[in-house]
Amino acid sequence: MKAGTPRRCDVSCDVLVAGGGPAGCAAALALVRAGADVVLVAPAAPDRPRIGESLAPAAGPLLERLGVLGRIALDGHAPCYGGRAVWGGDGPSEVSSVLGPYGPGLHLDRARFDTALLEAAEAAGALRRTGRIRAVERLPDHWRVTTATTGTTGSTATAGTTGTAATTGAGGTLTARYVVDATGRPARLARRLGAAPGRSDRLTALTGILAAPGGGPAEPERTSLVESTPWGWWYTAPLPDGGRVLMAMTDADLVAGTLLHDRDVWWARAQATGHVRHRLAPWREPPRQLDVATAGPSCTRPAAGPGWAAVGDAATATDPLAARGIVMALATGMEGARAILADHAGDRGALAAYARRITALHEEHLHARAVQYQREQRWDTPFWRRRHRTTG
Numbered sequence: 001m002k003a004g005t006p007r008r009c010d011v012s013c014d015v016l017v018a019g020g021g022p023a024g025c026a027a028a029l030a031l032v033r034a035g036a037d038v039v040l041v042a043p044a045a046p047d048r049p050r051i052g053e054s055l056a057p058a059a060g061p062l063l064e065r066l067g068v069l070g071r072i073a074l075d076g077h078a079p080c081y082g083g084r085a086v087w088g089g090d091g092p093s094e095v096s097s098v099l100g101p102y103g104p105g106l107h108l109d110r111a112r113f114d115t116a117l118l119e120a121a122e123a124a125g126a127l128r129r130t131g132r133i134r135a136v137e138r139l140p141d142h143w144r145v146t147t148a149t150t151g152t153t154g155s156t157a158t159a160g161t162t163g164t165a166a167t168t169g170a171g172g173t174l175t176a177r178y179v180v181d182a183t184g185r186p187a188r189l190a191r192r193l194g195a196a197p198g199r200s201d202r203l204t205a206l207t208g209i210l211a212a213p214g215g216g217p218a219e220p221e222r223t224s225l226v227e228s229t230p231w232g233w234w235y236t237a238p239l240p241d242g243g244r245v246l247m248a249m250t251d252a253d254l255v256a257g258t259l260l261h262d263r264d265v266w267w268a269r270a271q272a273t274g275h276v277r278h279r280l281a282p283w284r285e286p287p288r289q290l291d292v293a294t295a296g297p298s299c300t301r302p303a304a305g306p307g308w309a310a311v312g313d314a315a316t317a318t319d320p321l322a323a324r325g326i327v328m329a330l331a332t333g334m335e336g337a338r339a340i341l342a343d344h345a346g347d348r349g350a351l352a353a354y355a356r357r358i359t360a361l362h363e364e365h366l367h368a369r370a371v372q373y374q375r376e377q378r379w380d381t382p383f384w385r386r387r388h389r390t391t392g
């Protein structure tokens with residue numbers, strides 16, 4: 001890997017990054033800026049709706065280091081002045097970010113945010129290959145990676161859109177000195193290398209997007225809101241276009257008993273809350289569909305090995321209660337890139353040290369999360385009993 005203008009490559013490169021979310025783009029940007037030849041493989045369209053639209057203020061310095069803060073700031077996202085939580089009592093407590101060291105966070109248009117990062121990685125010199133990783137094989141001093149194409153090569157996404165419909169085409173083969181798994185929670189590459197994400201619980205998110213109401217909504221309260229319930233908790237936040245995201249969080253095995261997978265029951269339960277319902281006042285109807293997603297913390301062990309590293313959710317995923325998944329994805333993307341560069345420069349302990357750091361971050365998260373769940377003691381129900389038993 002030489003410093004200077006990165007060379008474009010077709011079938012052979014220094015680093016292959018699998019996944020075009022925040023972690024993959026952060027890793028690609030950091031690597032390309034250090035002079036590495038990078039190919040980023042990602043599907044033309046996301047596998048599922050992009051979820052996660054509150055960007056914590058701590059993302060600011062990371063985006064600045066990646067050289068994309070200016071673009072993100074001008075990209076039409078809305079400020080987020082903090083969060084409210086009805087947790088452990090009937091009244092809301094407030095956390096304001098306005099006076100914090102990094103100022104307000106953002107309510108993201110998540111598709112536009114991810115697209116901006118992807119375009120920045122391409123503009124910096126990463127070659128985007130549209131498709132998905134199908135197989136990976138270790139050869140003496142490089143990897144051979146087989147991809148299946150799911151669209152045309154090159155960036156198909158434009159700001160605010162999710163790209164063209166994916167079509168399966170011919171696959172291809174790439175060789176790379178290093179591979180980065182940034183495929184999100186499934187950690188598809190790491191699994192193929194014998195590592196697997198271990199999950200701490202079966203937390204599940206049932207998410208609905210409420211479209212911007214007609215007639216121009218009043219300026220929404222630019223804060224997120226969490227409200228606990230006997231079976232879990234609600235989360236809601238405004239979207240930059242006047243819409244709103246609403247999530248019910250419970251355990252996978254409790255969904256059937258609560259009927260939360262039924263859109264009408266989900267909506268009726270939201271309307272029965274003490275606080276969330278006030279944020280839903282402009283809407284008369286539930287959203288057309290609910291997206292169901294795994295949401296509990298997980299950690300891939302090991303998160304790196306000779307010639308490879310997992311970053312973002314593929315390395316460690318956090319409970320959405322912490323609202324720091326994107327920050328972790330950016331940070332671990334950059335750290336994973338640093339470890340690869342250090343390994344290439346001859347520091348043979350760099351990737352193992354990175355893997356230990358991921359485990360430590362995960363343990364730290366489990367501890368902080370256990371403390372947070374202990375603060376809610378009003379219900380002796382399965383969801384809470386499980387979390388009260390956990391000490392982190």
Ligand SMILES: Cc1cc2nc3c(=O)[nH]c(=O)nc-3n(C[C@H](O)[C@H](O)[C@H](O)COP(=O)(O)OP(=O)(O)OC[C@H]3O[C@@H](n4cnc5c(N)ncnc54)[C@H](O)[C@@H]3O)c2cc1C
Nearest residue numbers: 019020021022023052054132133183184205312313325326
């Ligand atoms: C319900 C819920 C709510 C959340 N809310 C928030 C929030 O408000 N704020 C926040 O900061 N975080 C939130 N998060 C977490 C946040 O969304 C994630 O931490 C973040 O998206 C992780 O980024 P990533 O790049 O690691 O993975 P992802 O964003 O999942 O990206 C993975 C990429 O890999 C690609 N891919 C998959 N398979 C392959 C393959 N075989 N080959 C190539 N590419 C592949 C995918 O298409 C995608 O581009 C939430 C998570 C959940 C579950």
